[in-house]
Amino acid sequence: MDKGRIREVIAKRVSQELQDGDVVNLGIGLPTLVANYVPDEIDIILQSENGFLGLGPAPDSDDIDMDLTNAGGQPVSIKQGGAFFDSATSFTIIRGGHVDVTVLGALQVDEKGNLANWMIPGKMVPGMGGAMDLVVGAKKVIVAMEHTAKGNHKILKECSLPLTAANQVNLIITEMAVIEVTEKGLLLKELGPETTVEEVIAATEVELIIPESINIMDV
Amino acid sequence: MAKIISIEEAVQLIKEGSSVMIGGFMGCGSPHSIIDKLVEKGTKNLTVIANDTATTQYGLGKLIATKQISKVITSHIGTNPETGRQMNAKETEVDLVPQGTLVERIRCAGAGLGGFLTPTGIGTVVEEGKEKITVGGTQYLLELPLKADIALLAGAKVDKKGNVYYEKSTRNFNPIMATAADLVIVEAKEIVEVGEIDPNHVMTPGIFVDYIVGGGN
Numbered sequence: 410m411d412k413g414r415i416r417e418v419i420a421k422r423v424s425q426e427l428q429d430g431d432v433v434n435l436g437i438g439l440p441t442l443v444a445n446y447v448p449d450e451i452d453i454i455l456q457s458e459n460g461f462l463g464l465g466p467a468p469d470s471d472d473i474d475m476d477l478t479n480a481g482g483q484p485v486s487i488k489q490g491g492a493f494f495d496s497a498t499s500f501t502i503i504r505g506g507h508v509d510v511t512v513l514g515a516l517q518v519d520e521k522g523n524l525a526n527w528m529i530p531g532k533m534v535p536g537m538g539g540a541m542d543l544v545v546g547a548k549k550v551i552v553a554m555e556h557t558a559k560g561n562h563k564i565l566k567e568c569s570l571p572l573t574a575a576n577q578v579n580l581i582i583t584e585m586a587v588i589e590v591t592e593k594g595l596l597l598k599e600l601g602p603e604t605t606v607e608e609v610i611a612a613t614e615v616e617l618i619i620p621e622s623i624n625i626m627d628v
Numbered sequence: 629m630a631k632i633i634s635i636e637e638a639v640q641l642i643k644e645g646s647s648v649m650i651g652g653f654m655g656c657g658s659p660h661s662i663i664d665k666l667v668e669k670g671t672k673n674l675t676v677i678a679n680d681t682a683t684t685q686y687g688l689g690k691l692i693a694t695k696q697i698s699k700v701i702t703s704h705i706g707t708n709p710e711t712g713r714q715m716n717a718k719e720t721e722v723d724l725v726p727q728g729t730l731v732e733r734i735r736c737a738g739a740g741l742g743g744f745l746t747p748t749g750i751g752t753v754v755e756e757g758k759e760k761i762t763v764g765g766t767q768y769l770l771e772l773p774l775k776a777d778i779a780l781l782a783g784a785k786v787d788k789k790g791n792v793y794y795e796k797s798t799r800n801f802n803p804i805m806a807t808a809a810d811l812v813i814v815e816a817k818e819i820v821e822v823g824e825i826d827p828n829h830v831m832t833p834g835i836f837v838d839y840i841v842g843g844g845n
Contacts, residue, residue: 480654495800495831496731
């Protein structure tokens with residue numbers, strides 16, 4: 410799979426997890442693409458942690474308004490029925506359990522549902538932004554990422570990088586698999602469109618629970 | 629009653645070594661004119677409290693580029709590589725705080741609260757050195773209030789009593805910071821007469837605002 414197809418597979422599969430009426434926060438990068446694949450009949454409300462509900466797509470260049478940006482500082486739009494608020498209200502929504510689903514990228518994720526996605530000591534220290542609050546507060550936490558990084562495992566027995574949050578991840582969606590975090594460990598639920606069980610096992614550091622029959626992603 | 633002052637007078641109020649809250653999120657809703665004037669004046673050794681450090685060319689990131697900030701308390705520096713470089717070179721102290729915790733610490737200071745309990749950061753480096761309190765079987769971190777000498781904010785419309793109306797996503801940290809600093813300066817895109825902002829639309833009551841500066845953009 411080329412990069413574009415990998416991103417499409419992941420974003421499309423994540424979009425299938427969303428229910429009509431869900432309040433959803435999409436992280437910067439790959440998770441943002443999920444909005445492009447939400448079926449027309451499903452109406453979700455995107456939350457932007459800088460202070461509004463009803464995040465819409467980037468406007469045409471004529472309509473760019475630097476007073477209306479997303480959490481990455483990029484110009485966006487707001488949908489009809491949306492609402493603006495301050496940052497304390499934004500994190501009341503986030504921390505208070507009013508976000509149904511948050512989708513984030515990861516550097517590492519492990520079998521306990523621990524997530525590391527905010528720093529590599531001595532190298533990259535962007536900061537956690539709103540991620541720590543989102544992962545703790547959202548009802549469902551989906552990690553959307555490429556299965557490996559330059560051949561290195563990202564789904565581990567135990568995260569080695571500083572954690573974003575402990576025991577909060579519910580679902581891991583990659584181009585190779587859908588994996589659920591359960592109390593007994595990581596359960597392989599679906600395979601990617603061009604993937605075998607053996608390939609997933611080889612690309613995953615931690616031992617997976619493999620059911621007798623596994624569906625193929627419908628992407 | 630808030631007082632209208634010039635931008636030159638506004639930056640005179642910011643002394644070397646001051647702690648300064650700056651409103652905005654990636655520069656959206658930041659007091660850009662005051663920042664530019666502060667860059668020009670070159671006031672140093674500032675402790676800045678803000679959501680992020682934007683970029684070297686936009687928002688308060690310009691003050692990072694000119695090395696006027698000795699310490700920054702913030703949730704995200706990833707969009708301004710210079711902040712990361714200064715942190716790694718130990719030129720600037722960077723205290724990273726989860727965004728929801730940052731805004732709530734500021735809210736606590738403004739609301740006269742002694743702190744708050746949050747589940748955010750449990751099991752991470754954020755919990756280091758903090759008291760943990762269990763309530764109803766859930767573990768929380770005790771986070772303490774955060775205040776500043778000065779808050780530099782930006783509003784779309786500010787009336788002459790200091791009532792502020794913010795436009796679109798510019799509100800973010802501004803109304804919270806307005807409550808938590810000894811001196812509050814709001815840069816207005818438009819200064820209007822008292823009565824021109826419907827009281828229903830006032831987002832920061834004028835009692836919080838000390839000075840208004842025109843010429844916001």
